[in-house]
Amino acid sequence: MSATILIIEDDALMRKSLASFCKKNAFAALLAENGRDGMSLFNQHSVDVVLLDMRLPDATGTELLAQIHKLDAEVAVIMMTAFPDLKSAVETIKNGAFDYVTKPFEVAELLQTIEKALQIRSLKSEVLRLKRTLPRQDFPNILGASAAIEQVRAMISKVGMAADTPVLIMGESGTGKELAANAIHSASERNNKPMVAINCSALPDHLLESELFGYEKGAFTGAAQRKLGLFELANDGTLFLDEISEMQLNMQPKLLRVLEGHPFKRLGGTKDIQVNVRIVAASNKRMDEMAKTGHFRHDLYYRLSTFVIELPPLRHRADDIQLFAEHFVAKSAKHMRKAVASISADALKVLQQYHWPGNVRELRNIIERAVILCDESVLTSEHLPGQLLPASRPPAASAADTDWSLADMEKRHILWVLEQVGGNKSAATRRLGIARSTFDEKLKKYGAS
Ligand SMILES: Nc1ncnc2c1ncn2[C@@H]1O[C@H](COP(=O)(O)OP(=O)(O)OP(=O)(O)O)[C@@H](O)[C@H]1O
Ligand SMILES: [Mg+2]
Structure with a gap:
């Protein structure tokens, strides 16, 4: 597809020679002899490059540049200037013009400038296209490979x-x-x-x-x-x-x-x-x-x-438990300046078998507590709270784990933890790693408050 060039130039001779320059180089040319016609052509067509004279009968190049960029901030505007205008041409570059050429200009120089502008324009639209199709970010703080x-x-x-x-x-x-x-x-x-x-x-x-x-x-x-x-x-x-x-x-x-x-x-x-x-x-x-x-x-x-x-419950992405555990061990150890560097295979197995009613937050809290307790470099199942260990698990629910209603299993677990801490609700909340309001609500739901 050939590029479209809008020429805004009041000098008839100059317009004519620019038109034939465009024809020779297979550009489509739109011609305007003043700012008003130029803007109306700009509005009606999709323009790739504007060749803009610094001095027009009804406007200055600087004014038109601002109007054009208001409509399309990406379009390349090349200012055409006679030597005495050079200073203001330089000024317009600061205001966002792509480049300027001084009259009388070399055809080769003009062509080069236009081609450079077109190249940048196509790169910009390619970047935009890629931005739209590729994921914008990979969210490094949302962990998990499942x-x-x-x-x-x-x-x-x-x-x-x-x-x-x-x-x-x-x-x-x-x-x-x-x-x-x-x-x-x-x-x-x-x-x-x-x-x-x-x-x-x-x-x-x-x-x-x-x-x-x-x-x-x-x-x-x-x-x-x-x-x-x-x-x-x-x-x-x-x-x-x-x-x-x-x-x-x-x-x-x-x-x-x-x-x-x-x-x-x-x-x-x-x-x-x-x-x-x-x-x-x-x-x-x-x-x-x-x-x-x-x-x-x-x-x-x-x-x-x-x-x-x-968001999937943690027990449905057991594959991610190791990754989370290692992440939280490293984070907590750094925070507490402890030398805990890894997690043993048996501790990992315990973590992977637990059903995590409080999900990632509960896992984070349990690891944090374990790192506090651990004085060696490897965190083991000894550092994990009793409720995680299979031997002291609450009795298995008879009904299947129904994710969302959670009802049977969650109820047993919550009541069991509450019993373990002698009915102390704050202690139970801490152990479960859930918010107190959530806890109270659940107790109410299960008729135990
Ligand atoms: N995929 C994850 N990667 C890293 N950290 C996570 C992830 N999911 C949860 N966490 C961490 O777990 C904790 C709880 O997360 P968050 O507060 O977003 O949960 P929530 O769903 O809003 O819980 P609630 O319903 O109780 O408000 C936070 O510390 C959070 O950073
Ligand atoms: Mg929340």
């Missing part, structure tokens, strides 16, 4: 590029949902804008609303001054709604409206506020089931789940 986690990384990199699509991350506690949310933000074009996070379970309903939407001075008792909401703070960036499943039903339509592109008002405010925010939500509950049973609004679930990433 196929399941490879797929998670691929999904993150793909959705990172779809900069507006909401993402729902689902997975059990400790599987890396927050890590994934951060990776999505950094893989997206929004990565130079803020990422703001809020845990929807941590706040009562009315506080969540004022956190998200902000309020005006005097909106309610105690609203001493205007406060911007997280939607405004995250504008052009990402808003991470953690534990979205805990958002109250009456709050959900308000979120949906913003997700659908509607403006909102600060509490007590009258002004419509429009934001551009990508929502990444996370849940350790199966949101599809919640939507089915009416525990979460179906329309909001539908919108949030445009793109779902499911």
Whole structure:
């Protein structure tokens, strides 16, 4: 495909000779004798290079250069200048012109400059094309070589590029949902804008609303001054709604409206506020089931789940346990300045046979504790807590491990750990490596609180 060159030059003779130069070199030429015609041709055609005279009857080259780059920042503009204009031509280079040629110019010199510009343009578009097809990053902080986690990384990199699509991350506690949310933000074009996070379970309903939407001075008792909401703070960036499943039903339509592109008002405010925010939500509950049973609004679930990433539980990627264990040993040893350098085969076997209800977080905590206990260079099964050892395992659940409902096995395990620590809930939480709120919730669910 031949390149298209837009020539903006008021001197008729010069235009003519440039047109024949283009013809000779198999370039398509568009001719304009002033800035206004030049801009209109630029708007109507796909132009590769602009040859722009410094002095035109209706505009200066510098002004036109700025207008052109506003429309297409990548197009190469070559300034044509008479000798006395040289200084301003140099100035335009600083403003983004590709190069300049002085009149009268050598045809060979002009050709060379144009070819260089075309070459750079095609390299730039090649880079762009590659950027789009290749995964943008390989997320070095998301560890794991199992196929399941490879797929998670691929999904993150793909959705990172779809900069507006909401993402729902689902997975059990400790599987890396927050890590994934951060990776999505950094893989997206929004990565130079803020990422703001809020845990929807941590706040009562009315506080969540004022956190998200902000309020005006005097909106309610105690609203001493205007406060911007997280939607405004995250504008052009990402808003991470953690534990979205805990958002109250009456709050959900308000979120949906913003997700659908509607403006909102600060509490007590009258002004419509429009934001551009990508929502990444996370849940350790199966949101599809919640939507089915009416525990979460179906329309909001539908919108949030445009793109779902499911993080696999650790027990389903036993292949990764060694890699995680070694990583956490090295990290903890470095942090604590200890000489622990490796992990024995028997300890590894214990780790691989355990079912990890608290997933990667639990593994990290257990290794950290083991490194503290270990005074040798090799960490062995002696340094692992009793609950991991097969002999002191809770009785095996009769029902199969049903991943998500987890019910039977998880219940037995949690109650068993609680019993082991003499009913001390804080100790049990630490041992399980899960959040206290998660623990309390599970106890409640199993009727044991
Ligand atoms: N693939 C992974 N690679 C490295 N570290 C991981 C990975 N997955 C999880 N982790 C680590 O495990 C810990 C828990 O991860 P994170 O907080 O993202 O889990 P979560 O799914 O948000 O858990 P919760 O539901 O309890 O909030 C963090 O320290 C995190 O860095
Ligand atoms: Mg989390």
